[in-house]
């Protein structure tokens with residue numbers, strides 16, 4: 410590790426000012442990702458701005474029924490919050506499928522959105538990696554790529570986005586609230602993360618020094634009938650090979666609204682809108698779920714060690730939809 414300074418901000422404005430235009434400064438929330446990256450010399454901020462004293466720890470229901478989650482709400486508190494567990498079960502389940510109890514007690518909502526990929530080569534500073542060292546090459550494309558993405562990849566990077574929570578947020582059309590030197594703004598969650606393209610080091614649309622202050626989840630008719638299913642190599646403390654966050658609004662056996670988002674397969678949390686559309690006005694049957702799963706994976710591009718992923722992802726979608734498909738409203 411290397412020397413760096415540390416300050417603890419008391420207000421949003423202090424935190425934002427402390428980062429300012431200094432590209433060598435970073436916020437620290439729970440620290441469960443940034444500290445690992447610093448220890449491994451992957452990220453080298455010269456200044457850490459601790460934001461854990463900021464007043465961003467509330468979960469509140471707004472007058473329009475939307476739920477606003479402070480950026481510093483810990484993953485466990487969010488998962489077990491009554492409103493979240495009842496109104497957005499997919500989000501609660503996605504959070505509880507992530508990491509371990511200890512990590513969830515530390516990790517914050519804002520930090521979770523910004524966690525970086527778990528591509529082995531990204532963490533191995535002895536190997537080329539365009540995301541870590543732009544222009545150095547991608548070791549995964551011709552290397553060991555079993556956990557890598559099959560949707561949204563480029564010839565510069567095929568790393569998956571690792572977050573479980575983000576898959577649910579993508580299905581729920583969440584809105585990210587941010588604050589920076591130029592004031593406050595909101596970003597639709599689906600626009601927040603970027604595809605790797607030619608610049609895999611640029612992962613999101615945040616501007617220099619912007620602080621995530623909250624995540625807002627719109628009220629909806631479908632979110633109550635939702636779930637999150639994660640397939641992984643072991644039952645806990647493991648990232649997804651594939652996962653699906655799904656929701657269905659069903660009336661008299663016919664689907665009026667559907668949400669499907671995927672994890673473990675995309676270079677960003679992957680929303681399958683075309684697959685959702687294919688379910689509208691259809692019966693909630695395994696045959697229709699299967700057809701939707703085929704639509705969701707139709708553009709998949711596989712690599713040497715992850716050719717199993719499209720079929721596994723399809724089965725994950727079908728199984729998740731079957732889990733909620735019987736709850737006719």
Ligand SMILES: Cc1cc2nc3c(=O)[nH]c(=O)nc-3n(C[C@H](O)[C@H](O)[C@H](O)COP(=O)(O)OP(=O)(O)OC[C@H]3O[C@@H](n4cnc5c(N)ncnc54)[C@H](O)[C@@H]3O)c2cc1C
Pocket residue numbers: 435436437438439440441442443444445460480481506507508509512515516517518519520521522523524571572573574619620621622646647648649
């Ligand atoms: C062993 C292990 C297993 C894991 N398994 C899973 C898993 O299965 N599924 C899963 O989804 N996750 C998993 N995680 C990742 C974990 O969920 C993330 O590390 C965590 O959510 C990050 O939150 P944090 O508050 O600790 O972020 P930090 O480490 O504090 O910060 C992460 C990044 O976000 C920035 N940041 C933090 N808060 C803000 C803010 N409010 N505004 C702007 N920038 C901010 C920081 O500058 C940093 O760049 C695992 C982690 C570990 C170590």
Ligand code: SF4
Pocket residue numbers: 526528529530531537538539540541546547548549550565566567568609
């Ligand atoms: S997949 Fe992306 S993160 Fe992994 S080695 Fe290639 S460029 Fe780096």
